[in-house]
Amino acid sequence: MSVFYDITVSHFLVLAAALFTVGIAGVLLRRNALIVMMSIELMLNAANITVLAFSRGFAGNNHEAAYQGQAFALTVIAIAAAEAAVGLAIVVTVFRTRRHSDIDRLTMLKN
Amino acid sequence: MTGASALLPALLVLPLVGAILVMLLPKEEPGLARGVSLGVSIATLALSLVILGPYDTKIASMQMVFDKEWIPGMGARFKLGVDGISIFMVLLTTFLTPIILLSAFKAITSRVREFCALLLILEVGMLGAFLSLDLLLFYVFWEIMLIPMYLLIGIWGGQRRIYASIKFVIYTMAGSLLMLVAIFYLYAQYGSVTGEYTLDLTQLERLVLPRDVQIYCFAAFALAFAIKVPLFPLHTWLPDAHVQAPTAGSVVLAGVLLKFGIYGFLRFAMPLFPYGAAELAPYLAYLAAAGIVYGAFVAFAQSDVKKLVAYSSVSHLGFCMIGIFAMNAEGIEGSIYAMISHGLTTSGLFLAIGVLYERRHTREMSEYGGLWKQMPVFAGLFLMCMLGSVGLPGLSGFVGEFLTIFGMFISGGTAGEPTFWAEFMPHPMLLGAVATSGVIFGAIYLLYMFQKMMFGPLDNPKNKELKDVSWREISVFTPLIIGIVVMGLYPKPFIKVMEPAVDRFISRFEAKLIEPDGPAHLIGQPAVASDRAPKTAPKAAADPHAGHAHAEGAHKAPPTKKPTAEEPAH
Amino acid sequence: MITIVPNDFLYLGPLAVLTLVGLLLILAEAFAIARSRRFLMQLTVAGCVMAVIASIYTWRSLEPGGHVTAFSGMLLVDRMSMFLCTLFAGITGLIAMLGAAHQHEYNWQVGEFYGLMLLAAAGMCMIAMAGDLITIFIGIETMSLAVYVMTAARRRSRAGSEGAIKYFLVGAFASGFLVYGMALLYGATGTTNLQGISRALAVTHSSSLTVAAIFMLIIAFGFKIAAIPFHMWAPDAYEGAPTPVTAFMAAAVKSAAIAGMIRVFVQALGGDVVPFGQMGWSSIFAIIAAITMTVGNIGALRQNNIKRMLAYSSVAHAGVLLVGLITAGIAPEGEGLASVLYYLLAYSVATVGAFGVVVWIGNRDRERVLISDWYGLGAANPAAAMVMTLFMLSFAGIPPTGGFFAKFFLFKSALMAQDGALMWLVIVGVLNSMISIFYYLKVVMAMYFREATGEFKPLNSGAVTFVLVACGFLVLQMGMMPSRWLSYLGV
Amino acid sequence: MQKTNNLLFLIPLLPLAGAFLNLFVWRLLAPLTGKYRQSDSLTHTTAIASVLGAFGLACYLVGVPLWKQYSAWHALGDARPETMGGLHQHLWTWIEVGSLKIDLAFRLDTLTAVMLLVITGIGSLIHIYSVGYMHGEKRYPAFFGYLNLFTGMMLILVLGDSLPIMFIGWEGVGLCSYLLIGFWFEETANADAGRKAFVANRVGDFAFLLGICLLFYATGSVDFADLQRPESIDALKEVFWGGERMGFYIALLFFIGACGKSAQIPLYVWLPDAMAGPTPVSALIHAATMVTAGVYMIVRMSFLYAHSTTAMAIVAVVGALTALFAAIMAFAQTDLKKVLAYSTVSQLGFMFVGVGVGAYTAGVFHLITHAFFKAGLFLAAGSVMHAMSGSGDIMKMGGLRKYMPRTRWSFLIYCVAIAGIFPFSGFFSKDEILAGAFGAGAEGWGPVLGKFLWATLSIAALGTAFYMFRLYFLVFGGELRCDEETKSHIHESPYSMTVPLMILAAFTCVIGVIGFPHLLDDKKELILPTYLHDWLSSTVVDFGRESLLMANGTSSIPESHLSNTLTIGLMIGAFAIGLIGIFTAKAIYGRGPSEKVAAMCETGNGKAIHNVVLNKFYVDELYEWSLYRFFRGAAKTLHEVVDRFLIDGLVVNGSAWLIDRGSRGLQLFQNGQLHRYLVGVVVGGALIFYFASSPKVSFDYKQLNANEVEFTPDFSSLTTIRGGLDAKGATITFDLDSDGEADFTSEYHPQKPMKVKWTFGGAGKYKVSMTMTDAVFDEKYSVTRTITVKDLAVKGGVK
DSSP: OOGGGGOOHHHHHHHHHHHHHHHHHHHHHOOBHHHHHHHHHHHHHHHHHHHHHHHHHHTTTOHHHHHHHHHHHHHHHHHHHHHHHHHHHHHHHHHHHHSOOBGGGOOSSOO | OOGGGGHHHHHHHHHHHHHHHHHHSOTTOHHHHHHHHHHHHHHHHHHHHHHHTTOOTTOOSOEEEEEEEEETTTTEEEEEEEOTTHHHHHHHHHHHHHHHHHHHHHHOOSSHHHHHHHHHHHHHHHHHHHHBOBHHHHHHHHHHTHHHHHHHHHHHOOTTHHHHHHHHHHHHHHHHHHHHHHHHHHHHHHHHHHSOOOOBHHHHTTEEOOHHHHHHHHHHHHHHHHHHTTOTTSOTHHHHHHHHSOHHHHHHIIIIITHHHHHHIIIIIHHHOHHHHHHHHHHHHHHHHHHHHHHHHHHHTOSBHHHHHHHHHHHHHHHHHHHHTTOSHHHHHHHHHHHHHHHHHHHHHHHHHHHHHHHHSOOBGGGOOOHHHHOHHHHHHHHHHHHHHHTOTTSHHHHHHHHHHHHHHTTTBOSSOBOGGGGTSSOHHHHHHHHHHHHHHHHHHHHHHHHHHHSSOOOOGGGGGOOOOOHHHHHHHHHHHHHHHHHHHOOHHHHHHHHHHHHHHHHHHHHHHSOOOSSOEETTSOOOOOSSOOOOSHHHHHOTTTTOOOOGGGGGOOTTSOOEEEOOOO | OOOOOGGGGGGGHHHHHHHHHHHHHHHHHHHSOTTOOHHHHHHHHHHHHHHHHHHHHHHHHSOTTOEEEETTTTEEEEHHHHHHHHHHHHHHHHHHHHHHHHHHHHTOOOTHHHHHHHHHHHHHHHHHHBOBHHHHHHHHHHHHHHHHHHHTOSTTOHHHHHHHHHHHHHHHHHHHHHHHHHHHHHHHHSOOBHHHHHHHHHHHOOOHHHHHHHHHHHHHHHHHHTOTTSOTHHHHHHHHSOHHHHHHIIIIIHHHHHHHHIIIIIIISOTTOSOSGGGTTHHHHHHHHHHHHHHHHHHHHTOOBHHHHHHHHHHHHHHHHHHHHHHHHHOTTSSHHHHHHHHHHHHHHHHHHHHHHHHHHOOSSOOOOBGGGGTTHHHHOHHHHHHHHHHHHHHHTOSSSHHHHHHHHHHHHHHHGGGGTTHHHHHHHHHHHHHHHHHHHHHHHHHHHSOOSSOOOOOOOHHHHHHHHHHHHHHHHHHHOTHHHHHHTTO | OEEEOTTTTHHHHHHHHHHHIIIIIHHHHGGGGTOSSOOHHHHHHHHHHHHHHHHHHHHHHIIIIIHHHHHHHHHTGGGSOSSOOEEEEEEEEEEEETTEEEEEEEEEOHHHHHHHHHHHHHHHHHHHHHHHHTTTOTTHHHHHHHHHHHHHHHHHHHHBSBHHHHHHHHHHHHHHHHHHHTSSTTSHHHHHHHHHHHHHHHHHHHHHHHHHHHHHHHHSOOBHHHHTSHHHHHHHTSBOGGGSBHHHHHHHHHHHHHHHHHTOTTSTTHHHHGGGSOHHHHHIIIIISGGGHHHHHHHHTHHHHTTOHHHHHHHHHHHHHHHHHHHHHHHHOOBHHHHHHHHHHHHHHHHHHHHHTTOHHHHHHHHHHHHHHHHHHHHHHHHHHHHTTTOOBGGGOOOGGGTOHHHHHHHHHHHHHHHTOTTSHHHHHHHHHHHHHHHOOOTTSTTHHHHHHHHHHHHHHHHHHHHHHHHHHHHHSSOOOSOHHHHHHOOOOOHHHHHHHHHHHHHHHHGGGGGOOOOBOTTSOBSSOOHHHHHHHTTSOOTTOHHHHHHHSSOOSOOOOOOHHHHHHHHHHHHHHHHHHHHHHHHHHTTSSOHHHHHHHHSHHHHHHHHHHHTGGGHHHHHIIIIIIHHHHHHHHIIIIIIIIIIIIIIIIHHHHHHHHHHHHHHHHOOSOHHHHHHHHHHHHHHHHHHHHOOOOEEEEEEEETTEEEEEEEOTTOOOTTTTOOGGGOEEEEEOSSSSSOSEEEEOOTTSOOEEEEEOSSSEEEEEEEEEEOTTTOOEEEEEEEEEEOOHHHHSOOO
């Protein structure tokens, strides 16, 4: 019996949860806007993995559910890309006005 | 709906149209704005007198009812009507508004247009609130009054006007918002009992709520109204508002706005929640009695005349509160009477202070003295208002105060025959006696004020140049003083008009006071035997059989027997 | 199976109009001559008007209470969604007018602005019409991405870029939660269709997956509507963004987020199928709502910048809206939903109006966003001060304004739900109204009770005047004759 | 048997109309005649005409219709009804609310008639006198206006047919008194005096009002006629608070009212100060009429006092003490009018003793005679002061007999009368009171009280004679002690002033005939006619009225029938006392101020006593401290502490401050750093979820009857995100008899509350536990409570 036989949906879910946590940690801990964005991408990808894992899990008996999951994942991928584009543009704007992209030093707006 | 019923909405529309008209006038001509607004307010007064024509003094219930759908989805109606209680308040409002406008001709020189328009809008709000027979409509008008008053204090007020105006608004809102919650609750309860949702006061009055609920709801209403009254210790907004407000604001505040507290108790809080009212009445009466004495004491400590008169309002309105909790015709009619009288006398005092303030720009008593010599006519007018306020028999103040004290004194009944109210109101005589002591204190502080300002040597050089009142000012005071004297000497017609309504109020109150226990039900219908808190969701109301399955056997079961679970049978 | 029938396109009206005009605008911008950009605004408004007409048309073609699914359940067309589409398109049109004047005065002519705005509106419409988690996600992201860009539209503004990046990062972070929550929900129920989720939950009740999913969704939507403690981006973003964009964020984006919450929480997770104790997810939202109202109002008290103050105020309003959502969730048969919609309408109108006055009053020399900048407006420009007062009163919930009735309906229906279980929340709500009066009246006070500190040179723009008059009229109308609006909402 | 007379209203209306004309109409019309001021002659003509008119009308009404009624009543002899109704006029119903009905109605009966004639008669004289006295006064119209107003109010007071109407007049005269005392208001002291008078009166009015309320409470009426009905009288005998009769408390309250108006202990302090007013005012208001209102009221309410001997005793004792103390205080005064003021207080004390011992006729008799001679004294004093350039210091007078003979002779007659010298009127009236006091002995009074009263009054009478003649000698006797400036102005007053003096003096001499002493012949019939007694007995419940005593059940007030010897003995005693007083005064002050006395007053105990007396026993200071200072201090304290600090400071502004702090805290947290925001999200979110999901379960219980208790599980705070509990599938078990086993198990549904009933074995404490088990994760939440089952048989019911 191969070890691979034991990989189930749950394993993917745990992986996704771990990735998601890493993403959150990245957002909370890193100061560079770009890295924060990357962490957010990580979170989105974790979600994608979850979706696809479920989709795979449903594939056996519920085709519609499986398709929905796949469509969802594709949508997320597309939107994540758009988000990254917008985000980078905004980071560039910030960089152009401030010459840095350290989000903790952006405290002009406060109180 | 007869032709007469269109009078009441017309009464609201007229000043509203006037206000809009005034706002449309050119900014550069303040005189025009003054004239137009005065004309409109006099027309409103005339219209309100026209109402007296079709008004039948023998009918106790609401008259000239104007009833129209307003928000059908909610059961809120645009319902107006007058009865013996509200008609005087309406007349007082329409009577005072032209006087106020006239009095402000000289005092208000900036933004005259806005001033006149705000006063007219305020009049709309006040009239609307006095006329409304729908809780939501009442609430709307009740709040509408707030903003013009806020602006009046804030724009044309004194040094600390900002503090005073915001305090006024926040204080008032603090009470009225909880009242709003109680209105919601009442609405929901009525809907769940009858399956029909309405905010119509006459409908809602039929609902008898459980005892505790009545107490809570009454407390919520009472808070709103007690702040407005203002009942000690919720009164501290009043002196600030009065002192900072321009004369016109003070007059309208003392003359009409304060009356909403008492009126609200009579019209809404007590008929809707009689049992709650009965349970809390002693406490409110104690506070009112305390307020009479307290207001008088603190008034005496003031060096600012306006503040003194403001505190005197706390004291005087205490009489009104005492009166309504006497729960007999004497007390309640006295209370209404005292309200009208207070509207006249205190307005007169504020106007008098305004006359001085216009000339000297100070309200410190120590700045004045010996004015009688310089301004004899003014002194006479001031004296009349002051004596009316002191409660001299033969002037209006006495009748009201005497009746309220008297009513409270015998509110437990006379020696032979105790009334139903006896069990709710402990120590009525003591309360009456404490209230009566306000008569002494009233004399002390008001005479003190009068003496400080009018008597003594005319030693302040600034006062030696003062001019006596002009004809315009005399014409401001004259109607007030005529009112004070007429109401003092011949109160019968006034009392006659309010009598049927008050009797009806009392008898309905008493009728609804019986059997407050059990779930909410309509008056005259038996309470549904249920040990469950009443359902409020409309669904539950639609299903009267919801959940009362009850196994009889459980009652006599020995300890070992399985207890019965009661779950609703759906 | 996903099938598309031609009829579906009939119901796409508002969405299609907004998307197409939006794309057209972006194209047109590319070819526009720099000096004649006015037509962009006119085109935008025309698009919005068309969208409004399309929504109303669709609304009329629907049965009260009935709904139509399109694109295999991806979109759900009912009267509520059409009402919301009208609202979104209307707000967008009004804000486009504000935007044109603002751009002109402050010299930040960005042509894409209009296109993005319409695309954002399209996204909002999609949220309102969403019948599926995927459409909700697409709608939210379409809207959000456009608004991120709009926030940063003044490229040289340090505040703008700072606000934008804060907004963006927080928003994207929330998107992460959103997607993850949706994924878990999908896993728990085996479908992304909202009705399907509702059906599935009715059978399987719940599982820890559902619980976790709801946890994630609460966070995600909490960010979007700026509920506490997820609100802290809002004041910064609102302050940083150009005023018309702030108005758009406060009025439209928040409404859209609420629409999404209605779809997800009330319609998919509503009723008593969800396992968060007695009241389902509502018990958590109840706590959040109470804190949101309180902290939002308290936060607004000391603000001197009107935009920032209104940001906090919008946080507080989010709390009130949550009360309505809870009501709708726990008492689906009640009027909770209608009250939320009415509230959204009243709130949005007042918000657009208030920001409209902010736009109107300033000029490029002095933007006049501080309270002290407003001193003496009442004497200088009585009409403007009067409408601003109206908007403030509406926010504070004082009659005769729409805000009063909005609060009234909302709290009333909340109190009627579940034997008064929400009584405490209602009391918290009304007490908060009291606190809120304080800072709303601070504006009124500044306008009327203080002496002017300089001459007012307001923008002389017909469009802005139109917006102010329209909003002022609506606020009054909703305050005095609410019955017509209620009948639109099916009450 | 009362007759309607439609002219009654004119009596008060005439002076009121005069006041109205003088205060308003003439003033408004004055510009038409081209003058700013209304003319003085028009003013005083109006005023005098109105009062004279009232006097004439009063004479007519008393002399013709009332006299007819009286004679008819008198002629009936034993068959006559208790009281005769008198004349009556109902104008309109003033207040009619609920059970309370107050008619604006007037009644003229014999008691009123006496008052009416005194008021209008003396009032007319004083009006005339004022023409001279107030000549040249700037506010001439105002003075006459107020005087007229006062007369009108006083007439309302005595004519009023019910207590509230009486109260109108009661307060109205107080107001006029206030205005007239403070007439020369430029002097702060005058204005203060006016206020003091009004406030002291108000203290009395407070009791008066309460009395009205309590009377209504007891009898259901405030109308004099109604109150005398037997059922009302029965109500007065009800035992009330503290075991006394109802009548006692009512009577006491009214007496306090009377104390205020009639300046009795402890409310007398205002009257001496009231001398700040113009002298005619002192004569009319503070001597002849207003201050006697209290006496009048008690006589009017005699039917009430007849039912509480305790109350009567209090009235009598207070009256006696007042008479004595006021007399003592008069010794030390050096101001002409002040002496007269204390004398007034003292004489009012006499009257109160009279009415207090049930000798109502004597009280009223003294009221009448006093009205004449005291009014005369004041007017004469005014005349003197007029001559002395307005100064009233008797130490600077003396020898005026040469300069002002008319005044001097009148003054002497008054002094003799007040000293109680035969055959002047004061002698008769004072003797009546002394006799009444001597013979008094109502039920429960004990034997001594009457004698004590008599002794006290005798001393007071001695004092009266002494200080009055001290006054006389200091003013008119000896040599002139004033400065030259004043001396040059001394002159006899004009006739408008002295003619009233003479008229009053004439009356003082002869008016005593209306009340000859009760001397009986063998047949127990009066030897001398007692006109006043007969006249009043048609109205006043005097002692000896059988009908009321029967209504009372017991004869609480015995008839005071002294033997002739005793009566004559008392008369001689009183006469002697008067003479002793006069001669002592002559001995000491015959030639001006006594140095001996002055020296005595400067040293040791003498000084102390003198100071105490001079300062009126420091009662004013006591009042100053206890009332005014206390009031003002308390007012300030309340304002600062309660209003400013507690309510406004702590609650109102305090909550605002708290919220503001909260706002500031939020601002601090919102420092602009995105990470702070995100951490806030994580921490805040975690907290909210924690609190929202803390599982707490509990149950309520309610005892239904003797041993049956109902339990209601309460999961309202239970949210189960932490445990992932499926509320729908949860199971609930109750262990109700603490045996560790479930007695009841059920599925729980959150939307549908459930109740469990359980019957216990009786009263006592039981331990009950409830467990909720989650179906999915099998987690348990349990709670255990000890419940108390009460033994309901004892208390009989449970809420």
